[in-house]
Amino acid sequence: REYRGAPTGTDRECRGWRQEAALRMLNNNLDPEVAENPEDLVVYGGTGRAARSWDAYDAICAELRDLGEEETLLVQSGKPVGRFETHERAPRVLIANSNLVGKWDDWEHFHELEAKGLIMYGQMTAGSWAYIGTQGIIQGTYETLAELSTQHYPDTEGLQGKIVVTGGLGGMGGAQPLAVTMNGGVCIAAEVDEARIDRRLETDYCQEKTDDLDAAIERAEAAAEAGEPYSVGVHVNAADMLEAMLDRGFVPDVVTDQTSAHDELEGYYPSGYTVPEADRLREDDPDEYVAESLATMERHVDAILEMQDAGAIAFEYGNNIRGQVADHCDHDAAFDYPGFVPAYIRPLFCRGKGPFRWVALSGEPADIHRTDEAVKALFPEKEHLHRWIDLAQERVAFQGLPSRVCWLGYQSGDDPDGLTERARFALRINDLVADGEIAAPIVVTRDHLDAGSVASPNRETEAMQDGSDAVADWPILNALLNCAAGADIVSVHDGGGVGIGNAIHANNHVVLDGSDLAAEKARRVFTADPGMGVVRHADAGYEAAIEEASESGVHVPMEDRE
Amino acid sequence: REYRGAPTGTDRECRGWRQEAALRMLNNNLDPEVAENPEDLVVYGGTGRAARSWDAYDAICAELRDLGEEETLLVQSGKPVGRFETHERAPRVLIANSNLVGKWDDWEHFHELEAKGLIMYGQMTAGSWAYIGTQGIIQGTYETLAELSTQHYPDTEGLQGKIVVTGGLGGMGGAQPLAVTMNGGVCIAAEVDEARIDRRLETDYCQEKTDDLDAAIERAEAAAEAGEPYSVGVHVNAADMLEAMLDRGFVPDVVTDQTSAHDELEGYYPSGYTVPEADRLREDDPDEYVAESLATMERHVDAILEMQDAGAIAFEYGNNIRGQVADHCDHDAAFDYPGFVPAYIRPLFCRGKGPFRWVALSGEPADIHRTDEAVKALFPEKEHLHRWIDLAQERVAFQGLPSRVCWLGYQSGDDPDGLTERARFALRINDLVADGEIAAPIVVTRDHLDAGSVASPNRETEAMQDGSDAVADWPILNALLNCAAGADIVSVHDGGGVGIGNAIHANNHVVLDGSDLAAEKARRVFTADPGMGVVRHADAGYEAAIEEASESGVHVPMEDRE
Numbered sequence A, B: 001r002e003y004r005g006a007p008t009g010t011d012r013e014c015r016g017w018r019q020e021a022a023l024r025m026l027n028n029n030l031d032p033e034v035a036e037n038p039e040d041l042v043v044y045g046g047t048g049r050a051a052r053s054w055d056a057y058d059a060i061c062a063e064l065r066d067l068g069e070e071e072t073l074l075v076q077s078g079k080p081v082g083r084f085e086t087h088e089r090a091p092r093v094l095i096a097n098s099n100l101v102g103k104w105d106d107w108e109h110f111h112e113l114e115a116k117g118l119i120m121y122g123q124m125t126a127g128s129w130a131y132i133g134t135q136g137i138i139q140g141t142y143e144t145l146a147e148l149s150t151q152h153y154p155d156t157e158g159l160q161g162k163i164v165v166t167g168g169l170g171g172m173g174g175a176q177p178l179a180v181t182m183n184g185g186v187c188i189a190a191e192v193d194e195a196r197i198d199r200r201l202e203t204d205y206c207q208e209k210t211d212d213l214d215a216a217i218e219r220a221e222a223a224a225e226a227g228e229p230y231s232v233g234v235h236v237n238a239a240d241m242l243e244a245m246l247d248r249g250f251v252p253d254v255v256t257d258q259t260s261a262h263d264e265l266e267g268y269y270p271s272g273y274t275v276p277e278a279d280r281l282r283e284d285d286p287d288e289y290v291a292e293s294l295a296t297m298e299r300h301v302d303a304i305l306e307m308q309d310a311g312a313i314a315f316e317y318g319n320n321i322r323g324q325v326a327d328h329c330d331h332d333a334a335f336d337y338p339g340f341v342p343a344y345i346r347p348l349f350c351r352g353k354g355p356f357r358w359v360a361l362s363g364e365p366a367d368i369h370r371t372d373e374a375v376k377a378l379f380p381e382k383e384h385l386h387r388w389i390d391l392a393q394e395r396v397a398f399q400g401l402p403s404r405v406c407w408l409g410y411q412s413g414d415d416p417d418g419l420t421e422r423a424r425f426a427l428r429i430n431d432l433v434a435d436g437e438i439a440a441p442i443v444v445t446r447d448h449l450d451a452g453s454v455a456s457p458n459r460e461t462e463a464m465q466d467g468s469d470a471v472a473d474w475p476i477l478n479a480l481l482n483c484a485a486g487a488d489i490v491s492v493h494d495g496g497g498v499g500i501g502n503a504i505h506a507n508n509h510v511v512l513d514g515s516d517l518a519a520e521k522a523r524r525v526f527t528a529d530p531g532m533g534v535v536r537h538a539d540a541g542y543e544a545a546i547e548e549a550s551e552s553g554v555h556v557p558m559e560d561r562e
């Protein structure tokens, strides 16, 4: 099956822009430039799919072309299962992917059901039609490092003069060197697979490669000294590299990792093998592979902990390497360094800040450039955001439909009309669409990883201060509230980056077509959705969230009544 | 804390009837006439609560009194956590209770979180403010037995001349004798606790009691011979009674059970002990109690299976006695007789039929009597429904706010306007409210056990013919769709009758205040909600559902495209 990506332009195939947006976003997810493996409907993240089968895909497209302005399509794990009359303020598409009753909520039952054709892995933005390629990831990494620098180096310009050591230059991890240099810092990244380093060099995500660790450290230290951004990929196993650094007495400022440690057989490479050697071992003796792989991971985590003891800032970057070592190596100390969410992202979540993203349905880069201008003009005081937008324009290539990510929050306190940051931006864009300054409607959506939309005890809700990590009422309320507030697509998924049974999360899309209705929806959704981030964290007792609620007038019933 | 039940009358405390309805329904759930233990906020079903604490209850009431017509209140496990601007077609209250991320979705984690005050057990209708006391249960039992008689005795008038043997005359089980006699049959029910039998005699749910099994069988056979309804409670352990019947060569027509076998320590009584003896054993040696209790359950199930082999119709009535014996006694044959849903309820679910219920907010019995008339007039051909309404009027006492249950479905095929049964009824009631024939608005709601609203592999979705028992996308889509269609309260719960991690289900309320808006909401919700029952069962391949879809014009995307 040959696959071409999203339709573009200002003419539509569907009966309204809300339906057309769903059609284009689904097809954008499957654009060969965007998706990992579009022939199999796989968008990213293992087997994260956009539709259950090509038949289901065809039926979804046909339903969307036919869908009225007062109708809602139901999609169950990538298959269209119903269509009912609702009203124009209701969503046009409702999606539920990969959800299982708790006792059966594991990979074993999932795979049984998948084999019968009854379920699909929706990942996060794959099954909700909101994936936009690696540009989404870069920005998260950029933002995480920016928050790290704000917390730990308040007097420094970003990461200027700081050395970040990491591992893994794959699909997501490859964004690390660029995110570090965008923050002004220096990055040394271990990667066993030379071809992956070459790919990052080609796209300018990484500046140099070497086999010589001493040379890498020397150049890194020189760049740091000079306050220059610099990145180098070292062709070596990450665990070996960290140990070699410790042997030399070299301690970086920051240490993390993005090898695919979440998968001990097909993701992580054991020490002592080249890539082809390891691939052969995996074929010949998978048990031995796993044993070697986990043994290397244990050394890897120990080296991170030793660097932390020596003064480095250490964090896990969502690849579950701590969980792997804790579960399989019976290693109690594995969780002695934090995950990235509690360490750097939660302070943003407390303010309702999260990865807001938007997509130009026209297919025109100029439309996104117009939004770039608009967001900068709207928030003249946000230097950090300006810097991101400039860097993104310069260094991040569009994939599929042109799009942009930036983190915006609630913070309605400063706005004369009491609008949230997200609402202000969306309303401005809607005006630009109405005025014809933007060629076709813009879809605004976000990652499932957001302030009030996810329960995931090993990642987004790790170590909540009240212990409410596993409470899944919140993402369900988030989805219901997005629906009530008038989002155009609403979805609820089980699984995602951390796997079946480990998370529940929700997403939304709002189509800005320049109409008053779109303005009304945008104002409500982009108040309620980040607002849930504020109340969820206020409920857990976070001071920053309670402060945000009081500054921005977010009502927290039990708090306000005390 | 003294607790009085729902406010009544035609004046309201809240800013609109939607909010007032939520306030009255919450308080009705906690009416001492309705709730098992209102002081502890426990409504029914173990610890099924309506609010997390009295503070949370007070805050909910205050929020509801203050809630605007374009606002939505969020309730997370019985605690109000947020309030956001939405619009008048959106729900006024969104509720999520007891939901946990899959890997943590069990009693152990639930109890930890409950101890920290972070979660509440919502049961089914307790936490969604839709419980109406035992009248709800009677009707389910009546309907189940009616379907059994239709399937197995097509030439008989109901259960006339048939003997049903069962156990357990507790809160729910006590409805069994009445439900059998309402169907024209004869019931012999074993109950170890004499006080429980006496309670059923006082309220006329059961006609006689005895210690003498031979006498009971003799009278039962005489009544059956004469075609007379008759019920008798036998003061004996149910397992002992079934074995004694087999010893005598007596095989009933139907055998089932509603002892609290789901709880081996605090629900089920072991053979060989009086109630006080057993209660002492439980105190002194709980392990021994459990061992004896499970041993009796195993004999109990064996006796049911032996009766089935001898020609009786056997079914489990949702108390998980098969699961208990299969799990704890390593008894493979335990599941050799069916659960009540696959056996008798699923054919109704395929047609979108489920337990529809409505409540008179005025508190006036006359309002319900007017609705009784209306439903009979609307469906003159439904003899079975007429019989139920007449019997209910005569024999089922109101508890708390007057209310009624009856099973209605989709079946829009016969209606000139293409309206579903549920929508036709709701619109008629809305007119009666508008015309002042009914004093105050009526709230229409339903059980969580309904056609398209639940995933529960040991009960409502047991043995689905495609194997999709555990897929929880369906109840989540159901909740989202109810929200999109304009229901006034929407809720999603984990747990319920089968316990944490064993089920996910959704509920809705629509307030019929006589307005055009209420008519619009009622038409949409009572089309979409039972419609999901039809599409869910059509998707699983049930012929009756596919037939219903085609007769009633329910769109099933993949089916209609073939």
Ligand SMILES: NC(=O)c1ccc[n+]([C@@H]2O[C@H](COP(=O)([O-])OP(=O)(O)OC[C@H]3O[C@@H](n4cnc5c(N)ncnc54)[C@H](O)[C@@H]3O)[C@@H](O)[C@H]2O)c1
Pocket: A140, A167, A168, A169, A170, A171, A172, A173, A174, A190, A191, A192, A193, A196, A236, A237, A238, A239, A258, A259, A260, A261, A262, A263, A267, A268, A269, A270, A271, A296, A317, A318, A319, A320, A340, A497
């Ligand atoms: N923080 C987040 O928000 C976030 C988001 C998505 C994914 N992740 C996690 O990050 C990890 C990486 O994701 P990806 O998409 O880049 O995966 P990928 O499989 O595309 O890349 C992993 C890379 O690591 C290299 N590698 C493996 N073991 C190594 C070792 N011992 N030493 C050096 N190099 C090694 C591989 O050669 C590969 O290039 C995954 O575990 C993923 O789940 C985190």
Ligand SMILES: NC(=O)c1ccc[n+]([C@@H]2O[C@H](COP(=O)([O-])OP(=O)(O)OC[C@H]3O[C@@H](n4cnc5c(N)ncnc54)[C@H](O)[C@@H]3O)[C@@H](O)[C@H]2O)c1
Pocket: B140, B167, B168, B169, B170, B171, B172, B173, B174, B190, B191, B192, B193, B196, B236, B237, B238, B239, B258, B259, B260, B261, B262, B263, B267, B268, B269, B270, B271, B296, B317, B318, B319, B320, B340, B497
């Ligand atoms: N089918 C359904 O839709 C449905 C609905 C709700 C509950 N249930 C299940 O039905 C069961 C009964 O519910 P309930 O509310 O009546 O419970 P309950 O605890 O109020 O009553 C159970 C009764 O069984 C009696 N009993 C226990 N062991 C006995 C034995 N061995 N022999 C004779 N009598 C015995 C007890 O004395 C008590 O009166 C529960 O397991 C419940 O989960 C089914």
